[in-house]
Amino acid sequence: MEYSKGDGVRRVKIDLKETTVLVTGASRGIGKAIAKSLLLSGARVAIHCHKHRESAEEIASLGDSRIFEADLSKDEETLDLFQRVLQWSPNLNVLVNNAGVFLSAPLESSLQEWIRVWDTTMAINLKASSILCKEAANYFAQHGGGRIISISSRAAFRGDTPEYLAYAASKAGMVALSRSIARGMGKRGVKAFVVAPGFTRTEIYRPPDRLSRQRFRGSHDRRHPGRQRRKLCPLR
Secondary structure: OEEEEEOOEEEEEOOOOOOEEEEOOOOOHHHHHHHHHHHHOOOEEEEEEOOOHHHHHHHHOOOOEEEEEOOOOOHHHHHHHHHHHHHHOOOOOEEEEOOOOOOOOOOOOOHHHHHHHHHHHHHHHHHHHHHHHHHHHHHHHHOOOEEEEEEOOOHHHHOOOHHHHHHHHHHHHHHHHHHHHHHHHHHHOEEEEEEOOOOOOOOOOOOOOHHHHHHHHHOEOOOOOOOEOOOOOOOO
16 A cells, blocks of 8 residues: 655555455446446456446456356356456456346335335345345455445444335345454455445436435535435434
8 A cells, every 4th residue: 555645635556466355336337437446446347237337337447357147136147247357367256246236116006016126125235235245255265354344324224214114124234244244254265345425416316206316405514415414313
């Protein structure tokens, strides 16, 4: 790790050469930023995407990487993703569980539609992550250790609006999953971490209606983006 100063700003340069990382959902949003930073730091990156191949290719051009397409709503494709990454680079060091969906399921919707959204959300946000965690934890334990980093959300701790119960529950599940891995496998060199960002304006955020936009705006302080208004929406 090196420190440099320029224009009065202190910058940190991290050398990640000899480090191989699998980043899910790396073609857009937070995952894209993670993959880009890793590549610029010298890491070898397995870039997972589902539909946005062109965006993934843009990131892949930055360094030593390969694109892996997979539909994480399907168990077999999730498992196959991990196995293909190991075939490409048998020295995997880090798993970043970033892929996720943010689907609206109003309580007023039909039970069939509500269940469909819950099933899809849990399959991608939590079940796929758990499959990858299982495979990575076993692999790391047998190969000298490794790190699992899961991108959760502040919704895991403070909840979300009624339209996004499934999203909040799935992200809370990621927290419990990561803590359990850290607790049970830390002594074997498997380290698990959770990053829980506040609101980040990426492609995943799509307010479904005017009411939801009003609720969102009412819970945030416009003077300080990302800061919660405690009077309107206190932490519990």
